[in-house]
Amino acid sequence: MIGIAPAWLAFMFGWHIAMVNLGIGLAWLVPYLKNKAVKENDRDLERAARSLMRFYAATYGLAGVFGTAFTVFLLSYYPDFIGVAGHIALIPFAISILMIALHFFSIIAYWYGWDRWSHNTHNLIGLALGVSALLIPFGFRGVFAFLNIPAGLMVEATPAGTRYGLDLGAAIFANPTTLPLYVKSIAAAFTVTFFAVMGGYAYRYAVARTEEDRRYAARIMRIMAKPAVAGAVLMIVLGLWYALSLQVVPYKFNNVFASLGWRTGPDPTPYYNVAWLFVLKMLLFAVQLAAVALAVPRLLRGESLTEGQLKLITLAGVAAVLTVPLGEYLNAFSQYPFFIAAWPDVLAGHVTPQQLVTQYGVKITPPEALPAVIEKVNSIVLVDGAGSSAVDVLQKLVQKYPDNNYFRALLAEAQISVNEIAVLPAVVYLTYAFVAFLTASAVYLLYIVLSPRPQATVAAVEAEH
């Protein structure tokens, strides 16, 4: 069992990332539909754009809250990590933050300025919305890739303490996982959005009371279908690219694939086996492929769908959204309990310090300070306390490498606990109570946002606009 700290982090991040992925897709889809609607004077597209924007604005606020919750939880459970990460990851985080500021502004200006700006100005804001949506994950994914391999890490030991930095060029180009991770994430966000929107409209089609509503829903489904299929195919290629890039991080790679028969590195032992998460993710992907194979062709031919096919498309939409947190869990827990996935291989001697310097652009000044740096970063593991899976993993590593004092020291540390005052029983129970109450409220809020509005309300809101 993982400890309470990573469990809460996973919960918060799961909510956050699912909504954020929809946000990235909608940030392009909504302005595209709105622009097309204006140019072609198409009421269906205008209606869809407005409806999706409404959903987007509400979910983005929630996504922001869960994202903030994630960072604050991380700060509370692993303050040392945040301290070091704050020093090192200044540039990638700064890129993301500056883009978040622009993105929030764009959402507000786009939504509230729907009928108030000129068409061109509105489009320009839509472009800012889309571009910022792509650049926010550029910074964050840079940090995630750094957590695979600390490429570009710069450390200087001075009499006034350790100075940290990051060589951005090395972080992007010397890290074989940066680009695959980023490109795959963006493609996944668009694919998920297309499937989710298609699924949502399949549901609307199924519950529609008038022929007009059915026609409208079917049309939006058809618009989403082709890009969804293209996205699904692209995901197979990009998923493979990212998996191949992870071969330079054997500990992580083997935790996912070794028990499925695909191994790499001198020690192919899966110390924390998460192959089941990969299989589960593939099953969810299979649901999307089934929808592509069994329902989409009929949809594209303009034929009416059966109840089963509508259910399958709806299910594919749900499956697509669930694939997102599952993929993130797979990526994160495959390096559990290490914050930096390459570190166990460095500590075990499979990756030499020389390789770190030459292949991955790590710069340590003076070079003799490397062991101290390793020790400093080494101390940052997801310590979970006695009885947790983190301790099991480290025990296995100690058994495998009995003379390795690094693993032994880590094991001693992992036995202690995460920031102990952050997981006091009172705090944990309080967290359960609040999260239960707020999750129920959030679900009700989504119900309010998504449920059809009474005609009188629609008229009132339109009058207000």
Added chain:
Amino acid sequence: MVYPAWSSYPVPGLRALSFVGIATHWTILQYVLGLPFLTFLALLLYLRSRDEVWMKIARTLAKGFIVVFAVGAATGTGSEFGLVLLWPNLTEAAGRYIYFPLYAEIFAFMMEVVFLYMLWYGWNRINPKALAVVALLGFLGAWYSASMIVSVNSFMVAPTGIVPAVKAEGGKLVYLYDEGYPKITAAVPAPIVQLLNITTLQKAAHMEIVGTGKVSLAGTEVPVVVVRLPVSVVQQLVREAYEDKTIAESILAAKSGGKYILLNTTGIAALASNPEQLKTLLRITGALPVVEGMGVRLEAGAKLTPDQVAQVLLQLPVKNMLDAILLSTIKTVGVMTVTFHSPVYPASIVHAIGAGLVVSGFTALAGYALRMLRMTGNEPEEYRRYVETAFKFLAVFSAVMIAFQGFVSGHEMGVAVAHYNPEKFATMEGTAEGFTNIPKLLHVEGLVEKMMSMVAYGDPNVGLPSYDEIPAHYCRCKLSGQPAFDCRPPLVIHYIYYTKIGLGILLGLYGLLVALVAMRDRWGWADRLLRLAKIEGRPRWLLRLAIVFAVLAQMVSNMGWAVREIGRKPWTIYGLMTVDVAATTNSLAHLASSVTLVALYYVAILAVLVYAVYRILWLPGKREAGHV
């Protein structure tokens, strides 16, 4: 006499950037503190009267906060990441020791988001009573959020257990800097006390022992000694901790005549023959992994020689030892309550929420004043009644709130500052001899001194703390000579403070006048009073001034924060951490160009946003007036 300027402390660029980020956030979030509360009040008035006008007012106020809320969330995220990136050591320390209010604030944030959005999206779907409950939960979420964040800020202003260096005693002020004050109260685990030369610490460093106790650390019940340590020593240990120094590189290992001054060599040697106590010490200081790393299996019964014990302890990071002390101190006070025990917290939270209500009241008042100014007389009666009712409601609310801020919460805040931040108080009053302060300029220094003394200490004859009596280097550690800069706040805050007070008084007078004018048709005495002052009807100049005073309300509030934050310099956490220790070591953050670019970017987005909000909030009003 040379006095420190704002820029004479370290990292001015980072401080300026943080100022831009946090001031922007504060400017916006005051509306999140105030507008939902005003909406709630309007809904209550609707439920009482069933007059649709109140529902309309509530809806308009809700529209205001729903726009700014999203921006507030964005600037809040920016501020949060700004803290992590620019002040990572501060963030790390906060996460380790005072995480709870930050952690609990997340639930407040969720409450705000869920219920404020629910209020907006559910306006026409939820019945009015339920809507009022949702508004209640929404504004409580915002206030709960503020109470958590302000508790952390209060801890930074005056940490729990701070003992100030100036006190009013026997009708006069007594300065205790020569006795090592200000001091921080800390619970030091007994195994750590055993390592230290207590007699020297008491005599030379003015450490005081004030009690004993027990605390659970790393799963072990450990006795603690409660002490009061001079901030000059505490800040040095914090500095060394974040410079990754070991005990051997610390002032703790300073020697005189070949002997340790602060380490107790006898106590250290004795640990070798007491393996249980040694293990406790190693466990609470996180040194067990270090020993395991040396290949010594203490848990398996292996023993260390006295030399090995000394070697391990000298190689121990100062951070580990400090961690054990801070953790036991926090646990002694209460993990979940430590920040709320800050002596300035009660006044701070009331004053902060009050500021949000004042700013929201005056801003909304300005919005309706504008509508009145634009009226041509051809508007439908329904619209006129709506605008006039809102104007009256907001005029009375603003007047009451500014009076509360001035006479109640502002007063309490001032008293708290005078008692727990005497250096800041002396600076606010500009009591340095060679400094031109405002009372001096106005030739009223005697009167102001007596008045402020009365307000602060309840006695007009006590006087005000003298800036010149505060040693410029009261926070400097004598053994290390750190920090090198002046420990007193910059005198510029005197001008900010007095400008704030002056504008606050103007705001109060305007609030009173506008409330009387708004209510003259219902309060006969107000009408008579205004007639005496030859003010007839509802003068247009008074309505125009509403816009000016909405801006002034923001200025007053932001200047209050500026005094609070700049007045804490050179500290980031008073008595514990100075700004240079809190700052990032990443060289890019220290480049003037990158700091300027980021600040400009932020300000540009804010400017465009202000324009957008103007269009969004104002245009419907124009249309409404024309078509209803």
